[in-house]
Amino acid sequence: MNVPVLTFFNNKGGVGKTSLIYHLAWMYSMLGKKVVVADLDPQANLTAAFLAEEKIAELWEEQQPGSSIYHCVKPLAGIGDIVKPALQEIDTGLFLIPGDVELAGFEDTLSDEWPQSMRDNNLYRPMRTLSAFGQIMQMGAQQIGADIILVDIGPNLGAINRSVLIATDYVVIPLGTDLFSLQGLRNLGPTLRSWKALWSKRMDNWNDSRESHDYDDFKLPEGKMQPIGYVCQQYSVRLERPVKAYAKWADQIPQTYRQAVLEEENPQSMKPQDDRYCLATVKHYRSLIPMGQEHRKPIFRLTPADGAIGAHANAVRDAENDFRALAGKIDDQIDA
Numbered sequence: 062m063n064v065p066v067l068t069f070f071n072n073k074g075g076v077g078k079t080s081l082i083y084h085l086a087w088m089y090s091m092l093g094k095k096v097v098v099a100d101l102d103p104q105a106n107l108t109a110a111f112l113a114e115e116k117i118a119e120l121w122e123e124q125q126p127g128s129s130i131y132h133c134v135k136p137l138a139g140i141g142d143i144v145k146p147a148l149q150e151i152d153t154g155l156f157l158i159p160g161d162v163e164l165a166g167f168e169d170t171l172s173d174e175w176p177q178s179m180r181d182n183n184l185y186r187p188m189r190t191l192s193a194f195g196q197i198m199q200m201g202a203q204q205i206g207a208d209i210i211l212v213d214i215g216p217n218l219g220a221i222n223r224s225v226l227i228a229t230d231y232v233v234i235p236l237g238t239d240l241f242s243l244q245g246l247r248n249l250g251p252t253l254r255s256w257k258a259l260w261s262k263r264m265d266n267w268n269d270s271r272e273s274h275d276y277d278d279f280k281l282p283e284g285k286m287q288p289i290g291y292v293c294q295q296y297s298v299r300l301e302r303p304v305k306a307y308a309k310w311a312d313q314i315p316q317t318y319r320q321a322v323l324e325e326e327n328p329q330s331m332k333p334q335d336d337r338y339c340l341a342t343v344k345h346y347r348s349l350i351p352m353g354q355e356h357r358k359p360i361f362r363l364t365p366a367d368g369a370i371g372a373h374a375n376a377v378r379d380a381e382n383d384f385r386a387l388a389g390k391i392d393d394q395i396d397a
């Protein structure tokens with residue numbers, strides 16, 4: 062049985078994907094789940110949130126096989142095969158597949174293999190490469206008996222992200238509350254449907270091929286990509302706007318999500334707080350965010366010794382409740 066894969070996806074940048082995945086991974090581990098968190102963004106911001114620079118430098122030099130996601134897939138660009146990931150233990154039940162800036166170079170390999178996977182023969186190699194992220198993440202999950210895999214990706218619709226989505230069961234869409242995010246949301250639904258359909262064709266092509274009988278234990282990810290909801294960011298790093306401007310865009314999200322992502326016709330208008338697909342509205346946590354980054358901790362684990370005193374201490378408690386609620390809402394939607 063495959064472990065469920067949850068990806069936070071939006072090709073609009075800076076909407077809080079990395080920050081959300083980081084905090085959710087910690088929250089799940091604090092709730093007693095075993096979590097594998099995979100950094101599949103070549104910017105590797107999630108890896109930088111979890112690990113010290115010296116450690117990251119060591120992993121990128123690859124003293125141990127499979128020390129970053131790039132080192133796991135690198136042999137595929139030649140004649141080799143996938144390497145099992147060497148998981149980094151962050152805390153009890155919390156393990157990281159480290160990201161790597163060099164992963165960007167794998168984008169071309171994936172783009173080249175995409176058309177090759179629709180040929181009549183010699184399909185194993187392209188299918189192995191296109192499903193590599195899924196195979197690697199499941200290998201990692203098996204090592205520790207994980208309950209869930211959480212994935213962070215970069216803000217684009219490129220070949221790396223398409224391969225990650227192929228390996229994804231559930232999708233959460235983090236959103237800013239501005240014109241650009243709303244416009245981006247309109248493209249996300251069609252993109253997910255198109256990737257799902259194109260992968261399904263490739264699976265059929267593989268299953269119909271003679272080669273598939275020679276590789277009995279080669280299990281392909283099914284490319285479910287089921288959207289389970291969205292998360293609104295109440296803040297904007299670039300724009301400090303009054304509440305009214307925020308509400309104007311936020312109130313259009315439920316309808317747009319239902320139309321673009323769920324293909325509902327004429328959905329009724331409602332506010333995000335009344336929408337069951339709104340999994341959370343994330344507050345502006347202000348100075349708690351840099352404080353957490355400095356101490357390499359989730360904000361809800363900051364203590365008075367870290368500087369979380371007075372109003373900060375209340376904000377720490379609020380943040381813990383917010384992320385506990387988000388984890389609960391996600392659990393209600395998936396079978397983890």
Ligand SMILES: Nc1ncnc2c1ncn2[C@@H]1O[C@H](COP(=O)(O)OP(=O)(O)OP(=O)(O)O)[C@@H](O)[C@H]1O
Pocket residue numbers: 073074075076077078079080081102106214215216296298343344345346347350
């Ligand atoms: N709730 C929050 N309150 C205040 N600042 C936040 C909050 N969440 C994230 N940030 C800050 O906003 C910036 C963007 O967040 P983040 O890196 O998580 O977004 P992203 O969607 O992963 O970006 P990218 O598209 O570049 O990968 C970061 O500087 C982060 O520290």
Ligand SMILES: [Mg+2]
Pocket residue numbers: 078079080102106213214215
């Ligand atoms: Mg990010």
